[in-house]
Amino acid sequence: MRKEIKKNAALELNPNVSVDCVIFGFDFDKLNVLVINRDGVDGVQWALPGNLIYDDEHLDQAANRVLAELTGLQHIYLEQIGAFGDPNRISKESDRSWLQSIRTQPEARVITVAYFSLVKMEDYQPQASSFAKSAEWIPVNEIRELAFDHFDILQTAKSRLKQMIKIRPIGFNLLPEKFTLSQLHKLYESILDKPLDKRNFRRKIQKLNIVMSLEEKQSGVPHKPSQLFMFDKEHYLLLTQNGFDNFGF
């Protein structure tokens, strides 16, 4: 008897618990979020990628699964934001009808565990998935509305990212292996949503010892070519584990 329950569990989606991912990407100019398109829905079209969890699956696993299904990416920076679950989160009619079309128990109470994730936009190959007909990068600051409580989740993700970037060097997850300090600078400005002094920024970053300058320079740019850097994994690891105080921009 117990075995049978377990066997079912492995196959079935839990109707009450889902994960949703706020996937951030940086296009060297601004922060973007990956949203999925709900085809055939009137009203709000965009939603965060997410799905119900399987009964035998870790929450983190579920989030990774959603990410992998949508983007094909694995080993991506992923961090839990928290649980959301207003019992009235299905207030819009468009949300309700969408659930009817994709869920076997559309009326079930759902609490969702939200994650935020940082990916290199160049790595992302858009593809369909079990829960998304299509997906798209949208600039964070242009998003005004999302399905369910996803807009709240996005706001929380943004502020969590802001906090985090001040105490851990996680920004590198958004950049290609080789990058310039100006790109990093712009990235920090986009996340913190305010201008930062160029010279002070460079000084601070370099004092952390997490960037190594390469022998290589930019080429083909119509201005003085920039030094390229990569980040120093050893120091990086130390700092991601311990964090650092006093990185207060």
Place this chain on the structure above:
Amino acid sequence: MRKEIKKNAALELNPNVSVDCVIFGFDFDKLNVLVINRDGVDGVQWALPGNLIYDDEHLDQAANRVLAELTGLQHIYLEQIGAFGDPNRISKESDRSWLQSIRTQPEARVITVAYFSLVKMEDYQPQASSFAKSAEWIPVNEIRELAFDHFDILQTAKSRLKQMIKIRPIGFNLLPEKFTLSQLHKLYESILDKPLDKRNFRRKIQKLNIVMSLEEKQSGVPHKPSQLFMFDKEHYLLLTQNGFDNFGF
């Protein structure tokens, strides 16, 4: 038909989602946690207070309900830590048998949303509740083991509290209305788990403008009596909303 589902929902516990509370208290000497006693269980006796949620209940409501049922307290500082839900969290036999005795679906996959909460120990009246025969304050640093994944949750709560106390003046929730700076000092040392310089601490706190000195002094102590303080709600509110950088002990 839909109505019937909703009616049921209002009455029934959701078998898949619970809340657990890490309730901190300060006895002027060290940090304590309120744990409940699982009578008649072999093995680990202590667990964090928690329960399944109702289908029509906010997560925060559920946490408040657990707190109120256990302590009789309302309007208590409460903050979500995050969701926990290793599918193998029921690894100990004692946990399994306990669930059999209290749950209608003891084998169900449960994810739990953890909260941490700060209470004034003087306010707490121990009392039985639907999920606890008895409850007890235990010094945080003496806890070596708890039921399920509650020990992990406790560790996360401790580190979240550490982070939080550095950027928001939430410590006051652990002290009576009138308190001395030495008590506050000791509180910060207990939470941060390291000694803090007395003079620097006092300077820093007073510069924040969140404490007001009263006309009153301690009495009946066998040493120089200390000035009493209360906190300044106005400044406090400002700072709890905005937080503050640079409070790095």
Place this chain on the structure above:
DNA sequence: CCAAAAGTGTTGAAGTTACACCCATGC
């Protein structure tokens, strides 16, 4: 008068902010 905790200032080091000009490249 003794034990116990309260209360108080200064100094050197480190970190933060604000600010302006020259450089290398492609077109």
Place this chain on the structure above:
DNA sequence: GCATGGGTGTAACTTCAACACTTTTGG
């Protein structure tokens, strides 16, 4: 040669860490 972004140093100010002695009370 000009437009574009790259790259650099300094001075005033603020914050931080370290440190020791006097005061007031109860017993």
